[in-house]
Amino acid sequence: MIFNSIEEIATFIVKDGKGILAADESNPTCGKRFDSIGVESTEENRRDYREMLFRSKGMKGNIGGVILFDETLRQSAKDGTLLRDLILNQGALPGIKVDKGLQPIDDCPGETVTIGLDGLDERLKEYSSMGAKFTKWRAVINIGNGIPTDKCIDVNMQALGEYAKCAQDNGMVPIVEPEVLMDGNHSIDDCFEATSRCLDTLFISLLDREVDIKGTILKPNMVTSGSNNSEQADVEEVAQKTIDCLKAYVPDDLPGITFLSGGQSDIDATAHLDAMNKIGGFNWKLSFSYGRALQQPALKAWMGKIENSTLAQQALSHRALMNKLASEGKWDISLEN
Ligand code: 13P
Numbered sequence: 129m130i131f132n133s134i135e136e137i138a139t140f141i142v143k144d145g146k147g148i149l150a151a152d153e154s155n156p157t158c159g160k161r162f163d164s165i166g167v168e169s170t171e172e173n174r175r176d177y178r179e180m181l182f183r184s185k186g187m188k189g190n191i192g193g194v195i196l197f198d199e200t201l202r203q204s205a206k207d208g209t210l211l212r213d214l215i216l217n218q219g220a221l222p223g224i225k226v227d228k229g230l231q232p233i234d235d236c237p238g239e240t241v242t243i244g245l246d247g248l249d250e251r252l253k254e255y256s257s258m259g260a261k262f263t264k265w266r267a268v269i270n271i272g273n274g275i276p277t278d279k280c281i282d283v284n285m286q287a288l289g290e291y292a293k294c295a296q297d298n299g300m301v302p303i304v305e306p307e308v309l310m311d312g313n314h315s316i317d318d319c320f321e322a323t324s325r326c327l328d329t330l331f332i333s334l335l336d337r338e339v340d341i342k343g344t345i346l347k348p349n350m351v352t353s354g355s356n357n358s359e360q361a362d363v364e365e366v367a368q369k370t371i372d373c374l375k376a377y378v379p380d381d382l383p384g385i386t387f388l389s390g391g392q393s394d395i396d397a398t399a400h401l402d403a404m405n406k407i408g409g410f411n412w413k414l415s416f417s418y419g420r421a422l423q424q425p426a427l428k429a430w431m432g433k434i435e436n437s438t439l440a441q442q443a444l445s446h447r448a449l450m451n452k453l454a455s456e457g458k459w460d461i462s463l464e465n
Contacts, residue, residue, distance in 0.1 A: 148191065148192065384413040399459070
């Protein structure tokens, strides 16, 4: 696959309803996922699990990009094939998470800033030489008593702007991820407000640095009720409020918006995406960059046993297809059986 510009790369990833498989869990996060199935998080087990995922038949045609953690970009399958080549063989592009995680912000209790700008340019040069075509940086925003503060939003969105510029200068598409967490008992309107403030500040930060919007992908949360709120907004309300929020702040020429799943069930994440695409009326491709909502059924089927690989691959293939259909507004709950 030959690309002449980052704009072509961004367009390719979300073409024809395709989305992104987020498989960039850091080793501690992967450890948590493996704990849930009683599997030890060793380098070999992480390799075997991801090799199994990347060999799934249903990757082809449904997944346009896979986000990797540093370890995985360097790893080879059991037969010696680089894992990143398995991804290319499926018609998808390898990408890389490049931030270095979260650090508390002085004087802002309960809030964090994402770090990793130090040495970023050198890391990006190496990743590009290894074939990574896109990158991801995740900022995390909490909703709670008096938060998010303007300071937290500002420092995180400035860092996202710096990162995005640096990724483009190295010929890679930046995925900018300002994740407003679902954790808490806040209302959907609180989520709408916090997400609006983040997106507003983020696009000012990108434009200030002359980041090429046509070579950028946005990975936002959907606008939902807090996960501990006893009154959960229904699918239609989530879809409409998410579109309203995006339309207010996201430039029309952004090629793709690929949502994170953020702890939604796999079916909810698909149903919400489908509902938005059925409503329509926007220029961007509205697609997925799910971690848990794509992997959870496969992880449960796998259980660390090679003899379960086929079932696990069928589970991932099914979710990939369901989400591709949702990206085209062609999903229906009856397809889940
Ligand atoms: P989830 O879909 O599990 O939220 O993960 C996506 C991701 O990459 C978070 O950074």
